[in-house]
Amino acid sequence: MSELTVRESINQALAEELERDERVFLYGEDVADYGGLYQVTAGLQERFGEERVFDTPLSETTLGGTAVGAALTGTRPVVEIMFGDFLAIVADHLTNYAAKMHFNYGDGTSVPLVVRTNYGAGDQFGLHHSQSPIAWFQNVPGIKLVAPSTPHDYKGLLKAAIRDDDPVIFLENKLRYETEGEVPNGGYTVPLCRSDRKREGEDVTVVAIGGMVDVALAAADRLATEGIDVEVIDPRTVVPLDKEPIFDSVRKTHRLVVVHEAATFGGFGGEIAAEVAEEALFHLDAPIERVGAPFTPVPFAENLEEAYLPDEDDVIAAVRNTLGE
Amino acid sequence: MSELTVRESINQALAEELERDERVFLYGEDVADYGGLYQVTAGLQERFGEERVFDTPLSETTLGGTAVGAALTGTRPVVEIMFGDFLAIVADHLTNYAAKMHFNYGDGTSVPLVVRTNYGAGDQFGLHHSQSPIAWFQNVPGIKLVAPSTPHDYKGLLKAAIRDDDPVIFLENKLRYETEGEVPNGGYTVPLCRSDRKREGEDVTVVAIGGMVDVALAAADRLATEGIDVEVIDPRTVVPLDKEPIFDSVRKTHRLVVVHEAATFGGFGGEIAAEVAEEALFHLDAPIERVGAPFTPVPFAENLEEAYLPDEDDVIAAVRNTLGE
Amino acid sequence: MELTDERRTEVYESLLLTRRFEEAVLEAYESGGVPELPHLSIGQEAVGVGATYALEEDDWIAPSLRTRAPILMRVPLEEVVAGMYGTRSGPSEGRTTQHHMGSTERAILGTTGMVGSHLNVAVGAGLSSRQLGNDRVSTVFFGDGATTRGEFHTALNYAAVEDLPVVFVIENNGWTEETPIGQVAAVEEDLIEFAGHDLPSSVVDGQDADEVIAATAEAAERARAGDGPTLLEMKTYRYRPHAEVIPERRDEAEIERWKARDPVTIYRDRLLEEGIVDEGWLEDADASIRADVEAAFQFAREDPLPPEEAMYQVYADVEVDRDGGVVR
Amino acid sequence: MELTDERRTEVYESLLLTRRFEEAVLEAYESGGVPELPHLSIGQEAVGVGATYALEEDDWIAPSLRTRAPILMRVPLEEVVAGMYGTRSGPSEGRTTQHHMGSTERAILGTTGMVGSHLNVAVGAGLSSRQLGNDRVSTVFFGDGATTRGEFHTALNYAAVEDLPVVFVIENNGWTEETPIGQVAAVEEDLIEFAGHDLPSSVVDGQDADEVIAATAEAAERARAGDGPTLLEMKTYRYRPHAEVIPERRDEAEIERWKARDPVTIYRDRLLEEGIVDEGWLEDADASIRADVEAAFQFAREDPLPPEEAMYQVYADVEVDRDGGVVR
């Protein structure tokens, strides 16, 4: 075990997979010599050479399109899209190409690409560098959406994503590149499409996504001091969804709070709430609570962004609501 | 009153608004002399001239980008995107530009554009000309998404969309261009952001979207013969959503079925279900049922597409489920 | 590339197969109907045939929605026709239409219905060749209309920047659906003017298969030598409307002018003139191709529709139920 | 465009204002910090100043993320600085950063953070001019990096096809973040080579405001006369890194070479040489501009943060609650 930041754990995952598999390569805008805007790929070009780690023009459709083409023809591209907001520019290649080619072929051909990108508000980067783009792809069969929360999961899930035969959008919370945590030494993976119980509890189930897992856990700690025992489930892969552990948890606690960073309305939390309302309705002792952002673009001003971003207090209030407090 | 097809009612709406307001213009791929792939704009260039109705290059980003620019600078572009699937190509201009500029300016400037496009399966056009792209934009604050169901609503909503100061994605169900219905003569509008009760009923609420309203109504008629009294709500504008009439209906019927054409998982139905699970949980006597497509791309083969597309039987089965039958 | 007599008869057979196949599609569409809406390439055969003929069998091909010849040259006829009928033996068990088919074994890159979105995908295949150190060339076909998409610029630029082994083939048939390309492309004369990019480009007579072969072979050689991409603009014409639902609105004289330079006729006449084949051979070839096409249609018409499970091939690496849930 | 002596002193004042403003931003950032991450244009001032000066006040301007001068020339300083601090008096009451600001009154088109996505938007402004029958020209600024996006091709093509009144200004500072443009653009020498489109284009010395004015004025005149768009490539350089969080990694000698052609110095020396101003005037101008800048920062630092309601300006034509519900 070592104590690594999220940034380091991603960097290690990339290094190990580049080392392990010749077909893996890494490219994007300024990822090579510079090491990426967030320095996540620092040192990798030096170590693996210009043929394995390289820069590209400022053209996201080239990134998306060539990644699909490369993945269809025997390699395993890992491409960095500098901000998740830019996924809108590659939406065609992701939605209409990457997600559909396994279905479109008849010979088992698949599209083993990974799009690494970041998301999330909280650093006053404004409305075009802070969005949480999960919902844009939540209704796209064939895509996998992965949003890890801990350094351990970042590393293990990224390694699994690179080995996975399906196209994966790997979402990194840009506010948490510095978050530290225990990471095993050596080449473990964390399986995609498996949710994880990050905290066991009896009273209320909180399903939290990506960066909001930390927030949910902090809220749970505070509530524990009052004797409220919160269970926190981290789906990790949100599409497709490992639903059963969520249902099981709700059948136990009879209460559900869903937390994500995107706007509540139309966000992925609606899907989770709807699933539970179908599968476990009569187990619910309280209305489902959703915690998310208001239905506005991400505002810039310090106080507005703070009001925008869901926080511990919001989670605590929602948990209390489910308890009728 | 006259009996018009959906196609005719859209054409009339466009003609009336071109007539009424000099700032309105219409453009897109083959919309002018040819009258559009689905002949929706037939005759308009002849009537209004090449300056008001014109063709463009095969470049959706030009369509999206110029429409934003035109709308920001004093005109009211109505742009046709030939298939809704291509919205993925203009996702950046819609999501990052059109939706956000009113927020981004400080002087009340807005983006009065209308993107007309079609959607929907059922004609064996395959996985890239049949999608239902609502979910791609359901989490995008600032966009309005309108999906009418009757010739009356198509005309009135399109006229309202053109007059509206916000960017509107106007979704036409391509299987229903030939559907006929009563349309008042003269220049009425149907307000955006107001849902409509298409059928009054006491037993079960069915919220159906776009092309699925017809399906829900047909199912309701069949169920009526068995004494099951279904209420059908047509949101018409899905983003932002006129929620209260849905809650009111569920408070009355205690049962909810949501129907749309896109895949159930991650689709807009999840949002509606989640809203009800939050606001009217204890009014529900049965789990919420969602009727939608399976989580696959739209298949081509006749039998597969038939299995894919939600139909009356699916709605009837869902209604029966809510009744515990 | 040396073109022996035998090879040239093969070229002719491919031209004729493409022609007869599409004529049969048209006939089938006009009588009983065919589920897949035909977008015929009749008149344009020499582009696809010539270019494919100039390539190695494992060179990647990324067809446009209209490129028919390479598919017919690489995929069994039965499979292609079944693809149009959406039956079980089609290239994707009926999941998708035939003109989007992909096959890794036949080095055909599946495409989408988004005209031009495949250009960067083809460049990605070139990237794979470089990464894997093989010498497979990637050839992408696209219409004149596609040159007005941003993809055209970005794909050319990236291929040229990285010297990737890509051949870009514009099937310039003068029309993008119902709009003449001259009306929507800001060039004086030829579409290759668009490409100020640092790469070789030329205009090719797309009605003459020999010209197409020569130009493509040269481009492929350059690509294989590591000297980067080439842009070829093939001037051609489709005899039929954009798709079979669309009425013909083009000038009759324009159509006739092009028919006078029919690619199948040009090649047949040349083979006859050079004494490579005689009338008897031509008749036999035609009869045998017609019989093959007929048999393939017969096969497809009897081929059963796919089972419903065919639809649930969405992920390669996890089992998912119809509601997007992971099956443990 | 006739440049009287008085006008040329105005040009100089705008150059100096831009310089002093950005120096103040840098200073503020390095001491206490500024909420908006600075992406400074120091060194590039002549491009924005010259081009804006050549235009009418109601001509549309679509700035890039680095174009600072036009904003300073059209918007009160206090408002701009408040925009960087996200305070109430900023251009959007703190909703967005200052460098994306839009103002219809000042004919500034709001942009997004997507480099290059504004090119077609600027073309749309040209479309409005045509539709409304006014003669407003639309001028769009963008970096060298943006020329490798598809937007560059599609916007140029459409403007040229429709002869729209658009002036495209490449602020070619040689770098796209940390990558030299030569490494990612497949041109021999100049980026205008990309544009095989049928439109006039030229390379301009972006350090010389007079050259910029002349080239832009000519382009604007052509646009206003209905003769369509022009592409101008302005060669320039930024003295600072891409953004203030990014370490400087460029060659020291390269930076020094460019500093020797500083746009403010060039213009000042010329005015002195031609006897249009003297040292005293220069000192006064500088002092007064510094005082204005200082006052604007002072204002912004005291300006309160916006009220929470400022965030809820999402739709123009309907009231919506924070949960996406329509308020009846």
Ligand SMILES: Cc1ncc(C[n+]2csc(CCOP(=O)(O)OP(=O)(O)O)c2C)c(N)n1
């Ligand atoms: C991105 C996109 N835009 C529009 C269409 C609709 N469409 C299909 S084919 C076509 C014309 C294509 O013209 P061209 O590229 O010249 O090819 P051709 O049909 O002439 O072979 C159009 C506009 C599409 N399929 N995809």
Ligand SMILES: Cc1ncc(C[n+]2csc(CCOP(=O)(O)OP(=O)(O)O)c2C)c(N)n1
């Ligand atoms: C679509 C998009 N891709 C990438 C980025 C990240 N990014 C911001 S500025 C920049 C470099 C832009 O270079 P250039 O166009 O030359 O402008 P300059 O910064 O030199 O003024 C990049 C890559 C972005 N903001 N938008």
Ligand SMILES: [Mg+2]
């Ligand atoms: Mg064409």
Ligand SMILES: [Mg+2]
């Ligand atoms: Mg630059």
